[in-house]
Amino acid sequence: MVLDLVSHNEEEGKIEFHLDALSELLEPHKEKLISVISISGAFRTGKSFLQNWVLKYLECGSAESFSEFLQNEENAEETVSGFKSIRTREPVTDGIDIFSEIFEFEHSVHGAVVVVVLDTQGIFSMNSDYSESVAIFAISLLLSSMQLYNIRGNMTRNDLEHLRLFASFGKMIMEMNPTAELTPFQHLAFVIRDWDLDDELGLEAGTNILLQTMQDCSDSEEGAELVQSIKTSFKKLICSTMRHPGSCLRDEDFEGQLGRMDDEFRTTLEELIPYVCNDSTDDSGSCPVIKTDPMENNMTCDDFIEQVNMLKEVFESGQIESPESLYSAYSKVSHGKAKMDEFDDKVKCYQKETWNIYDSAPKLEASEMEEELRKNLSERMEEDIENQRSENLNREALFDKTWQARCACFVATCACCTACACK
Ligand SMILES: Nc1nc2c(ncn2[C@@H]2O[C@H](COP(=O)(O)OP(=O)(O)OP(=O)(O)O)[C@@H](O)[C@H]2O)c(=O)[nH]1
Numbered sequence: 001m002v003l004d005l006v007s008h009n010e011e012e013g014k015i016e017f018h019l020d021a022l023s024e025l026l027e028p029h030k031e032k033l034i035s036v037i038s039i040s041g042a043f044r045t046g047k048s049f050l051q052n053w054v055l056k057y058l059e060c061g062s063a064e065s066f067s068e069f070l071q072n073e074e075n076a077e078e079t080v081s082g083f084k085s086i087r088t089r090e091p092v093t094d095g096i097d098i099f100s101e102i103f104e105f106e107h108s109v110h111g112a113v114v115v116v117v118l119d120t121q122g123i124f125s126m127n128s129d130y131s132e133s134v135a136i137f138a139i140s141l142l143l144s145s146m147q148l149y150n151i152r153g154n155m156t157r158n159d160l161e162h163l164r165l166f167a168s169f170g171k172m173i174m175e176m177n178p179t180a181e182l183t184p185f186q187h188l189a190f191v192i193r194d195w196d197l198d199d200e201l202g203l204e205a206g207t208n209i210l211l212q213t214m215q216d217c218s219d220s221e222e223g224a225e226l227v228q229s230i231k232t233s234f235k236k237l238i239c240s241t242m243r244h245p246g247s248c249l250r251d252e253d254f255e256g257q258l259g260r261m262d263d264e265f266r267t268t269l270e271e272l273i274p275y276v277c278n279d280s281t282d283d284s285g286s287c288p289v290i291k292t293d294p295m296e297n298n299m300t301c302d303d304f305i306e307q308v309n310m311l312k313e314v315f316e317s318g319q320i321e322s323p324e325s326l327y328s329a330y331s332k333v334s335h336g337k338a339k340m341d342e343f344d345d346k347v348k349c350y351q352k353e354t355w356n357i358y359d360s361a362p363k364l365e366a367s368e369m370e371e372e373l374r375k376n377l378s379e380r381m382e383e384d385i386e387n388q389r390s391e392n393l394n395r396e397a398l399f400d401k402t403w404q405a406r407c408a409c410f411v412a413t414c415a416c417c418t419a420c421a422c423k
C-alpha cells in the first residue's frame, strides 16, 4: 500500500502536503535514525518499476540475499510490487508517495535505522508545469539521503541544468558558512534507462558518461560554475547505464518476472540496487545512507518530520524555487535544534543537581511524606522547565525575524556586488 505525502488538489489546481500519514507511519520510531530513498525524472520512464526493485532489496535485507533471489531459477516467475507501475500512455504516479511499510536496518556504529521509500510523479517533460516540476524535484531531493534520477536514452547538459536550483542553494550554504565542513546534499545516482548507444553497461560506464557530460558542460564560464557547484554540493554523484528490460514489458501480465527480463537488464539491476541500498562511504556494513542535515548531523524520524513541515511552509509561501528562502528555512531549523539540544542537556544537569541537593539535605525522618515531597518537587521542576522552554521559543521567533532580515540584506549585497562586477 502507498500513502500520499504530496498530491494534487484538483479543486485548487495545485499540489499539497499530507503530513498526517507520514507522522502516523513514523510515530513508533521517532527517536530512531532515518534513511530516505527517493526517485525522480521524466514521466513514464519506469521510475516506479525501479523503486519496486529497491523495495524487493529491502525485503531481502542484504546484498547477498538479493543476489540469491535474482540468481535462483526457482524465482523466475516471482513478481515485484509496491508502487503502481503499469503500461499506459497517461502519467500514473501523482505527487509524491510513501511506501506504507518501513524497513529497519542495523547500522554497525549508529544502531537502528528506519528506511523509507518514496516515489514521485514525472517531471520536466513536455506538457508538465515547470514550477510544479521544480517543486516536486526539490521536495524529493531535499528529503532524500539517496536520490535516483531517471533519464531515458542518453544524458545531456539539460539533465545537469535541472540541478541549478540545488547548485545555487548548495553554493549559498557554503559561502555563508566558509569555515564549517558542510555537505548540502547527499547521494545522487543518475540512471540512464534503455541505454543502447554502446555496450558499456553499469556504474563505471555510467559514471564515465556523467563525468564526460560535466566536462562538456564546463566549456562556458556559466556551465563551469554550475558543474563546480554541483560537484561540491553533493556528497556522492554517480551514474549507471541500463538496457531496456526486454519485450516482456509488452506482456499483459508482466509484473517484473525475473525469468522474462533480458539478462543484461538483470545484471545491471544486480549491481545498481545494492549500491543504492548500501552506504558505501562508511563502514556501516549493509545499511542504506542515513539522512543528515547540511551540518552532517544524523537525522531522526522526528527531525525528518520537522524538515517536511519546514518544506511545506516554504512551498506554501510560494518560495520553493528560491535558494534564499530555502537557506533561511534550513538555518531556522538548525538554530532551533542546536538550542534545543543544548537546552535539554542543561535541563538534565539541573534536574540531577536538584535531586542531589534534596537527597543530601538533613531531614527529619518522615517516610510517609517522602513520596509526596518528591512528587511536589518533580512537578515544580517540570513547571519551571516548561516556562523556560516557552520563553526560549519566544526568543527564537524574535531571532527568526532578525535572521530573515540578515538573509535579505546578504542577498541584496550579493545582487549589488554582482551588478557592480558586471559594469
Ligand atoms: N522503456 C522502458 N520501460 C520500462 C522500463 N522499466 C519499466 N518500464 C515500463 O514502463 C512503463 C511505465 O513504468 P512506470 O514504472 O509506471 O513508469 P513511471 O516513470 O513511474 O511513470 P509515471 O509515474 O507515470 O511518471 C511500464 O510498462 C513499465 O513496465 C525501462 O527500463 N525501460
Ligand SMILES: [Mg+2]
Binding pocket: 047, 048, 049, 084, 085, 092, 093, 119, 120, 121
Ligand atoms: Mg510512477
